[in-house]
Each structure stands twice: as structure tokens, then as C-alpha cells.
Amino acid sequence: MEMTDENTVMVMKNVMSASVLPAPEGYESRLDCWERITGRKAGKCAHEICNRPATHGALAVRAFSTDTARYIFPACETCARRTEMLYVHGPLVKM
Numbered sequence: 595m596e597m598t599d600e601n602t603v604m605v606m607k608n609v610m611s612a613s614v615l616p617a618p619e620g621y622e623s624r625l626d627c628w629e630r631i632t633g634r635k636a637g638k639c640a641h642e643i644c645n646r647p648a649t650h651g652a653l654a655v656r657a658f659s660t661d662t663a664r665y666i667f668p669a670c671e672t673c674a675r676r677t678e679m680l681y682v683h684g685p686l687v688k689m
């Protein structure tokens with residue numbers, strides 16, 4: 595898996611029902627995957643205008659893009675469930 599640059603901001607849309615999908619193979623959770631691929635501890639939610647602690651690994655695709663890959667970013671519980679488009683700062687992990 596790859597990660598995006600930490601300075602990028604991408605417009606993302608959460609994958610619906612992601613909460614019932616299994617963690618990526620070999621990881622305890624999506625947040626664990628994000629932490630191990632990026633080598634960082636998840637701090638705050640990656641939604642640009644949110645300051646809550648990140649407790650979830652959100653699963654999202656890029657809006658307005660032909661890129662169909664799924665990306666993981668650290669999110670609070672609320673933002674992990676949002677249905678609108680979100681501005682998310684990197685790094686995101688590309689699955």
C-alpha cells in the first residue's frame with residue numbers, strides 16, 4: 595500500500611457501510627493499517643475542519659475523480675460516518 599503526501603488535501607466521499615467491512619489483511623483495524631503504513635500515531639481527525647480525536651479508520655474514495663481506489667484516513671466517529679464530501683488532509687493510505 596502507498597500513502598499520499600502529508601501536504602495534500604483531497605476531496606473524499608466515505609464508502610457507505612464501511613463499518614461492517616473487515617480490516618485489511620494483516621491489520622487489526624483500518625486505523626492500525628493507517629498507523630503502520632504511515633509510521634505515525636493517529637492524532638486528530640483528518641477532516642479539515644474537525645478537531646476531534648481520531649478513533650476510526652475511515653474508508654473513502656476520491657470525489658470528482660476517475661480514481662476508483664479506496665483510501666484510509668484517521669477520523670472521529672462522526673466524520674467516519676459522514677455522507678457528504680469532505681476535505682481531508684494527508685497522508686491518506688491508498689489501498
Ligand SMILES: [Zn+2]
Binds near residue numbers: 644646669670674
Ligand atoms: Zn472528525
